[in-house]
Amino acid sequence: MTTGNAGGDGFRPRPVPPPETAKGLLRPREQLRASNLGRLAAGPRVSGYVEWYWSVNWDRRGMPPYYAEVLPYPSVNLTFEDCHERTGGFVTGVWTKKYVRELAEVGETFGAKFLPGGFGAFTGLDVGSLRDTSVPMAEVFPESAFPEVEGLSESVLAAADSEQRRTLVEDFLSAAAKRLDLTEDPAYRQVLEIVAAMESHRELTRVDQVTDLFGIPVRTLQRVFRRYVGAGPKWVLRRYRLQDGAHLLAEGRTSDLAALALELGYFDQAHFSREFAQEIGMAPLEYARTSLLS
Known part of the structure; x- marks a missing residue:
């Protein structure tokens, strides 16, 4: 473990995010202090398309905003967010630039990181059209075609922990896969x-x-x-x-x-x-x- 400047009491070890969550984060030690980070493996029902689930939550009441910087993977993310900027479910395409997220007040995000190519194979969409943009989940999974999407964001955000959230998202994706009638690609x-x-x-x-x-x-x-x-x-x-x-x-x-x-x-x-x-x-x-x- 490397050390960091601790001010008047000299140098002392800084907490470091575990290797499986640190890659892609810029200045990972700093981000660990500003928010809580987590990751869960995808379950067998969706692991052919989803690589892992991730979560971040923060409480910066009485503190200035923190700007978390990420060098994202070449993947599409399905996120469920509750923060000062927006609330609900969103699909974010491959981000080709440094991604900067403002963490202010109290907020949280639970996300499903698809395998590179996984979202395109799952939905049949040309995901190049989603590059460097984020859209409401309903634009990709309209309720008329995917009735299970109704109330999903609220249920995911109200769940008690990340394991329950993973189950809710995988239930939805499994139902969506049946409607899409996925075949070997x-x-x-x-x-x-x-x-x-x-x-x-x-x-x-x-x-x-x-x-x-x-x-x-x-x-x-x-x-x-x-x-x-x-x-x-x-x-x-x-x-x-x-x-x-x-x-x-x-x-x-x-x-x-x-x-x-x-x-x-x-x-x-x-x-x-x-x-x-x-x-x-x-x-x-x-x-x-x-x-x-x-």
Whole structure:
């Protein structure tokens, strides 16, 4: 565990979010102090489309708002929110920029993070149309076609804990799956395989490497990524590498920035630093410093 500045009493350990919840969060220690974070695995009824459930709640009465920053995964999220900005159920598409959420007063969110491509396969929608936008859940799941959606947001937000909320959401999604009459989708299965390789294999840094590995034409890859994922394959590769970089920097990996850049597939340190600053809003070493001392 790294340490942070504790003021007059010197240095002491700062709480760190567990690894399974920290990736994608910017300055994770700071966020842990500002809100409560949680994650639950998806149940077997929906695990072919939903990767996990997540929750965040906060009470900042008498304190200034906190702006939580996230470098989101290439996934669609179904959320149930109750805060000063909005209340209800929402579908948020793949967010290609840094996502900033204002945490003010008292609020909470419970979300279902779909697998990359999962929401497109589940609904049949071209999720590229949802990119960088958030819409009320009723626009995607209208009550006329999905009567189970009536009162769902209120029930989820009124549930006693995250386990009960997960059950309610999975009941709805299971009923929706029956109405949608889902069948095996080979294109979606291929998308899952390709995205998993992009995330886990840092040596994959270019689209042509991916097309060679999977024997798929680049235009086909681009088309299925827009349809299922909502963003292009080049962007997905870069997003995973930036998430890796931010995560390692927040853990204190600062001794050799040039080596880190090469490990993440960048041509050199300058390219990594430039892209990191564009996406995160500060240079890598400045980000590491603020993360470790926050």
